[in-house]
Amino acid sequence: MIYDQARWTEDDERYEPLLSEKEAETVETDSPLPADLTRDELTLPGPSEPELARHYTRLSQMNYGVESGPFPLGSCTMKYNPKFTEDLAAHPAASVHPDRDPSTVQGTLAVMHGLQEQLAAIGGMDAVTLQPPAGAAGELTGILVAKRYHESRDDERSEVIVPDSAHGTNFASAAMAGYDVVSIPAAEDGRVDLEALEAALSEETAALMLTNPNTLGLFERDIERIAEMVHDVGGLLYYDGANLNALLGRARPGDMGFDVMHYNVHKTFATPHGGGGPGAGPVGVVSELAEFLPRPHVRATDGGYELYDPERSIGKVHGYLGNWLVLVKTYAYIRRLGDEGLADASAKAVLNANYLASQVEYEVPYGPFHHEFVASAGDQDAADVAKKMLDHGVHPPTTKWPETVHEALMTEPTEVESKRSLDQLAEAFNAVVGESEESLAEAPKRTAAGRIDQASAARNPRLSWQALEPEE
DSSP: OOOOOOOOOOOGGGGSOOHHHHHSOOOOOOOSSOGGGOOSSOSSOOOOHHHHHHHHHHHHHTSOOTTTSOOOBTTTOOOOOOHHHHHHHTSGGGOOOTTSOGGGOHHHHHHHHHHHHHHHHHHTOSEEEOOOSSHHHHHHHHHHHHHHHHHHTTOOOOEEEEETTSOHHHHHHHHHTTOEEEEEOBOTTSSBOHHHHHHHOSTTEEEEEEESSOTTSOOOTTHHHHHHHHHHTTOEEEEEETTGGGTTTTOOHHHHTOOEEEEOHHHHTOOOOOTTOOOOOOEEEOGGGGGGSOSOEEEEETTEEEEEOOTTOOOOSSSTTSOHHHHHHHHHHHHHHHHHHHHHHHHHHHHHHHHHHHHOOSBOOSOOOSSOEEEEOTTSOHHHHHHHHHTTTSOOOEESOSTTSTTEEEEOOOTTOOHHHHHHHHHHHHHHHTOOHHHHHHOOOSSSSOOOOHHHHHHSOOOOSSOOOOOO
């Protein structure tokens, strides 16, 4: 495939008035403000509708998204966002004010209660809160629920165990909840080292946070034994739902022994992903933890639905009932696919990951995989490989993580990609294998922007609607 990303440049003159507007007579008005406090014109852009449409179309041509092509960021589940969910979220009935009396928004509460029930069934949980506004917020909420559970039993615990291959938010969430984080290494097969886990477990263990399948795409075969070990010391087993897409309709965390989990709806259930939000990270728990969930909660009554506060709730973690319109999209996605469709999605996600892993020429340790795999760039710099892949018209994988694989290329194609797309991805991978260090360092050349100083861009952003000159 030949790929060249558009490069548009626009100057500020595009915001000037139309010719017809320039010729219009100026209407003088009396202002009650002193002359030195009035302005001649607003310092805001005033493009016409076609100019504005062209501007944003050009910006989209200078960008890359799931509508552009494959987006195989590992552990991110960048699946296509179906547009029918956007239509439903834009419906006027979905825009009710959250302060309205519950008796006047029974349809809204019915959707929320239905989603609670759907997510509970998918995860094998007994109760679900929809309030957390993102996956990381869901993690923190789940750990705070676990903490309140231990406190209710006069059982003060100080540690949370996290595998070294876990998502960084696991470490952060445990620390923010006030726990000491105990990291354990992986075994040679990439899974939890049972001996290391046993050595770390104690009466101080509040929880073990675990992703299954893990970030190497490997299912924890000893999960029932792991659950038993954690429960034997009085701890809880926390499920990081980042990789739930591999299990949909085929296995449930609750059946494996997990006590609390969060759902990444922007991953598993195809709500919009990236751009800073809004997100949603519902949390599910077993019955023993339900009384500690955030308030308020939606429950069914004989005559409809009502809001109530769980008896020993940890309180609120977000305004009102969460990011409602994101939850509408989640509900619609689950209803559209149904049980059979969800199971089919996970099956295709696993098939696609294993097929792509078999086609790339980079070394791929471990396997077989579930939703993703991690290849090694070997002597090449994984970040350089990623930049070079952009020149082949595909988004690169996650790089340099997990650190259990040297120069990691963490790849998750999701279920939405066809064999043709997967072959295109494999071709991009394999075209970079033999590239020289000099060639890699010069990439990308075919994108709208070349290689940037990512650290400086993140730490010192210069945001403007105007085209700014580069700083010296």
